[in-house]
Amino acid sequence: MYYKTSGYKWFSVGNHILLGIISLMCILPLFHILAVSLSDKAAVSANLVNFWPVDFTMDAYHKVISNRDFSSSLWNSVMRVVLGTAVSMLLVILAAYPLSKDSGVLKGRNAIAWYFVFTMLFSGGMIPSYILMSKLHLINHMGALILPGAVNVWNMILLMNFFRNVPKELEEAALMDGANHMVTLFRIFLPISLPALVTLSLFTLVGHWNSWFDGLIYMRQDNYPLATYLQTIIVETNLVNLINSASDMDKITQRSFKAAQIFIAALPVIVLYPFLQRFFVKGMVLGAVKE
Amino acid sequence: MPQTATARPTVSRRKSYFRKHTILYAMLLPPILFAFIFSYLPMAGLVMAFQDYQPWTGFTRSEWVGLEHFKLIFTLPDTIQVTFNTLVIAVGKIAANMVVPFIFALLLNEVRHVGYKRTVQTLVYLPHFMNWVIIGGILMDVLSPSGGLINRGMSMLGVEPVFFLGEGGWFRFTMIASDVWKEFGFSTIVYLAALAGINPSLYEAAEADGANRWKQTVYITIPMLMPIMIVLGTLSLGNVLNAGFEQILTLYSPLVYEKGDIIDTYVYRMGLVSGQYSFGTAFGLLKSIVSCLFIIAAYRLAYRYANYRVF
Numbered sequence: 001m002y003y004k005t006s007g008y009k010w011f012s013v014g015n016h017i018l019l020g021i022i023s024l025m026c027i028l029p030l031f032h033i034l035a036v037s038l039s040d041k042a043a044v045s046a047n048l049v050n051f052w053p054v055d056f057t058m059d060a061y062h063k064v065i066s067n068r069d070f071s072s073s074l075w076n077s078v079m080r081v082v083l084g085t086a087v088s089m090l091l092v093i094l095a096a097y098p099l100s101k102d103s104g105v106l107k108g109r110n111a112i113a114w115y116f117v118f119t120m121l122f123s124g125g126m127i128p129s130y131i132l133m134s135k136l137h138l139i140n141h142m143g144a145l146i147l148p149g150a151v152n153v154w155n156m157i158l159l160m161n162f163f164r165n166v167p168k169e170l171e172e173a174a175l176m177d178g179a180n181h182m183v184t185l186f187r188i189f190l191p192i193s194l195p196a197l198v199t200l201s202l203f204t205l206v207g208h209w210n211s212w213f214d215g216l217i218y219m220r221q222d223n224y225p226l227a228t229y230l231q232t233i234i235v236e237t238n239l240v241n242l243i244n245s246a247s248d249m250d251k252i253t254q255r256s257f258k259a260a261q262i263f264i265a266a267l268p269v270i271v272l273y274p275f276l277q278r279f280f281v282k283g284m285v286l287g288a289v290k291e
Numbered sequence: 292m293p294q295t296a297t298a299r300p301t302v303s304r305r306k307s308y309f310r311k312h313t314i315l316y317a318m319l320l321p322p323i324l325f326a327f328i329f330s331y332l333p334m335a336g337l338v339m340a341f342q343d344y345q346p347w348t349g350f351t352r353s354e355w356v357g358l359e360h361f362k363l364i365f366t367l368p369d370t371i372q373v374t375f376n377t378l379v380i381a382v383g384k385i386a387a388n389m390v391v392p393f394i395f396a397l398l399l400n401e402v403r404h405v406g407y408k409r410t411v412q413t414l415v416y417l418p419h420f421m422n423w424v425i426i427g428g429i430l431m432d433v434l435s436p437s438g439g440l441i442n443r444g445m446s447m448l449g450v451e452p453v454f455f456l457g458e459g460g461w462f463r464f465t466m467i468a469s470d471v472w473k474e475f476g477f478s479t480i481v482y483l484a485a486l487a488g489i490n491p492s493l494y495e496a497a498e499a500d501g502a503n504r505w506k507q508t509v510y511i512t513i514p515m516l517m518p519i520m521i522v523l524g525t526l527s528l529g530n531v532l533n534a535g536f537e538q539i540l541t542l543y544s545p546l547v548y549e550k551g552d553i554i555d556t557y558v559y560r561m562g563l564v565s566g567q568y569s570f571g572t573a574f575g576l577l578k579s580i581v582s583c584l585f586i587i588a589a590y591r592l593a594y595r596y597a598n599y600r601v602f
Contacts, residue, residue, distance in 0.1 A: 026472070116326055123579060213537055
C-alpha cells in the first residue's frame with residue numbers, strides 16, 4: 001500500500017503540519033481581535049497584544065453595550081433578520097413548489113422559470129433601484145432592507161431541485177386522497193424537505209445579518225442595521241488612521257472599542273456556525289454538482 | 292372518503308383537477324409580483340441613462356439626451372483606468388480562486404484521520420460566513436503599518452513595514468489575497484464532493500500496477516476533477532467585471548482610488564454620492580449588458596462542453 005512507504009509518511013507529516021498552519025491562519029486574526037478587545041489600552045497602544053489578552057479588561061465591552069447607537073442598530077438587525085428570513089422563505093417556497101412540477105401540470109413553466117432567472121442575469125442597477133425605493137416611500141423603512149431581495153432566485157432553484165427529488169408516488173397518493181396542492185405542499189413536501197429548508201433559512205438569516213450596503217443607502221444614520229453602523233465606524237476611523245500615525249491615547253481606546261464591536265458583530269455567526277455547518281455542505285453540493 | 296371521489300361524474304372530476312392546478316398559479320402570484328416590482332421596475336428606470344435625469348422633474352419631464360452619457364463614458368480617461376483595475380483584480384481573484392481550493396482539496400484528501408480532517412474543514416469554512424465589514428475591520432487592524440500584527444511579524448524578520456491598504460499596488464494584491472483567504476475553504480467543498488465520488492477501484496487497479504500516490508494523483512485524481520474545474524472556471528467568466536464591490540468599498544480610501552477603484556465603486560461614487568444619476572446609470576447599464584453577455588456565453592459553454600444546467 002502506498003501509505004506505508006516512507007516517502008508518503010514524510011509527505012503525510014508535512015501535509016498535516018501545513019494544513020494545520022493554514023487552518024490556524026483562518027481563525028487567528030479573529031483571536032487577535034478578541035484579544036485586542038479584552039486588553040488594557042496601555043498594552044494595546046504599546047502593541048503588546050498578540051493572541052492573548054494583556055491586562056484583561058471588559059471596559060471596551062461595557063462601553064459598547066452602553067452605547068445607544070450600538071444597541072439600537074443591534075435591534076434593527078435582529079428585526080431585519082427575523083422578518084426578512086420569514087418573508088423570503090415564504091416567497092421562495094411559494095415559487096419553488098409550482099416550478100418543481102412538470103410543464104404538463106404547470107403550463108408555461110419554463111417561461112415563468114426564466115422570468116425569475118433573468119433577474120439574476122440583469123438588473124436595473126443601484127440608481128434606478130434607489131429611485132424606485134424613494135417612489136415607494138420605503139426610504140428609512142425596514143421594508144427597503146427586506147423586500148427587494150426577498151425572492152432569492154438561487155435559493156428558489158435549490159429548493160426546486162430538492163422538491164423534484166420527492167417521490168412522485170407520495171404526491172400522487174395525496175392527490176388521490178383529495179388533497180389539493182396547498183395541503184400536499186404543507187403536509188408532504190415541507191416536512192420531507194426540512195433539512196433543505198433549515199439550510200436555506202440559515203443562509204438567508206446569515207445573509208440578512210451580514211448585509212450592510214442596502215442599509216447604507218436606504219436607511220438614515222439613526223436607523224442603521226448593525227453591519228452598516230459598523231461599516232461607518234470602520235471607514236471613518238480608517239481615514240483618521242491614514243492621516244495620523246496611531247499614537248494618541250484616545251484613538252487607542254478606539255481600537256479596542258472597534259475590536260469589541262467587530263467581535264460582537266461576528267458572534268452570532270460564530271455561535272450559529274456549528275449548526276450551520278451540519279447542513280450547508282449538503283445544500284452547496286446540491287446546487288453545484290448535479291447528475 | 293375515497294368512495295365519493297370515484298362516484299363523482301367525470302365532468303366535475305376534471306373540473307376539480309383543473310381547480311387543483313390553478314392553485315399552483317395562485318402560489319406563483321406573490322413571487323412574480325415581488326420580482327416584477329423590485330427587479331423589473333428598476334430595469335424600466337434604465338431609461339434615465341438616455342436622459343438628463345433630475346430628481347425634481349422625474350422620468351416624464353427630464354430632457355432626452357440620447358447617447359450623450361455613453362459618449363462621455365468612452366472619452367473619459369477614468370473609464371480606461373477603472374475598467375483596467377476591475378479586470379486586473381477580477382482576473383487575479385478568478386485565477387487564484389480556481390487554483391488554491393483545488394490544491395487545498397487535494398491535500399486535504401490525503402488526510403486519513405477523520406477528526407483532523409473535519410477540524411481543518413470547520414476552521415477554513417468560517418471566514419466565508421463573515422461579511423466584508425467584519426473582515427475589513429479585522430484586516431485594517433492586522434495590516435496596519437503601525438503596529439499591525441502582520442507588519443510586526445515582518446519587522447521581526449527584518450522586512451520593512453508595508454502599507455497594504457494605502458499603496459496602490461499592494462492594495463490590489465491585498466484585495467486578491469484577502470478574497471482568497473475568505474473563500475478558499477468554502478470553494479473546496481465542491482472539489483471534496485467530487486473527490487468522494489471517484490470510484491475506489493480505479494485506485495486499486497493503479498496500485499496493483501505499481502503506481503505510487505503521486506502517479507495516482509496525476510493520472511487519476513486530477514483528470515477526474517478536471518470536468519468540475521472546467522465548469523467552475525467557465526462559470527466564473529461571468530464575473531470578470533465583478534471585482535468585489537463590498538470588499539473594495541469597505542477597504543479603499545482616496546489614497547488608492549487610482550489603482551483600487553473598480554466599475555461598481557466608481558458608479559457608486561459618481562452616481563449616488565456625487566448625484567450624477569444619469570451618468571452613473573449609463574455606466575452601470577453598460578457594465579450590466581456586457582456582464583449579462585458574458586454570463587450567457589459562460590452558461591452556453593458550460594452546457595455544451597460539460598453538460599451543466601442550472602435547472
